[in-house]
Amino acid sequence: xxxxxxxxxxxxxxxxxxxxxxxxxxxxxxxxxxxxxxxxxxxxxxxxxxxxxxxxxxxxxxxxxxxxxxxxxxxxxxxxxxxxxxxxxxxxxxxxxxxxxxxxxxxxxxxxxxxxxxxxxxxxxxxxxxxxxxxxxxxxxxxxxxxxxxxxxxxxxxxxxxxxxxxxxxxx
Numbered sequence: 001x002x003x004x005x006x007x008x009x010x011x012x013x014x015x016x017x018x019x020x021x022x023x024x025x026x027x028x029x030x031x032x033x034x035x036x037x038x039x040x041x042x043x044x045x046x047x048x049x050x051x052x053x054x055x056x057x058x059x060x061x062x063x064x065x066x067x068x069x070x071x072x073x074x075x076x077x078x079x080x081x082x083x084x085x086x087x088x089x090x091x092x093x094x095x096x097x098x099x100x101x102x103x104x105x106x107x108x109x110x111x112x113x114x115x116x117x118x119x120x121x122x123x124x125x126x127x128x129x130x131x132x133x134x135x136x137x138x139x140x141x142x143x144x145x146x147x148x149x150x151x152x153x154x155x156x157x158x159x160x161x162x163x164x165x166x167x168x169x170x171x172x
Contacts, residue, residue: 008046012054015042019058024066031143035062036082036117037151040109043087044100044155045168051083074124078116085112100159106152113144113151 015038023035039058043051059079063071086108093104122136162168 043083048087
């Protein structure tokens with residue numbers, strides 16, 4: 001993680017706000033939800049710690065702004081891991097953010113989303129609410145088959161644009 005700066009705190013706050021808006025207001029429940037995008041972006045660009053903080057704080061704030069049921073810390077964990085896992089994988093794969101290959105972004109998002117959205121969330125929904133595991137996993141896998149490539153393309157484009165503008169510079 002970079003040294004804590006006003007700029008990093010400001011960008012993280014913006015990503016948290018974007019997560020809240022995308023996950024609670026610009027969504028079609030059960031069909032379209034891009035709330036994970038800012039979390040994954042934070043993890044890939046700013047590292048696993050920032051990604052985890054953006055995910056956890058974003059989930060708690062989303063719940064406070066517009067609760068969709070009882071508060072479950074299980075889902076705060078999955079939101080934090082949504083940013084942590086891609087951030088760790090980007091460190092392991094070692095890439096310069098200015099010239100980040102698409103396959104590294106795709107692989108980082110794929111592993112993170114399979115672990116969190118396809119495995120953990122359906123498992124927690126099963127043990128907490130009794131939702132059928134196979135049904136929720138299949139539905140989650142279908143959504144992620146669309147989200148993962150879309151997130152990858154968007155993050156690749158954003159990273160290139162922001163690097164050219166000098167907004168982000170980081171080596172893993």
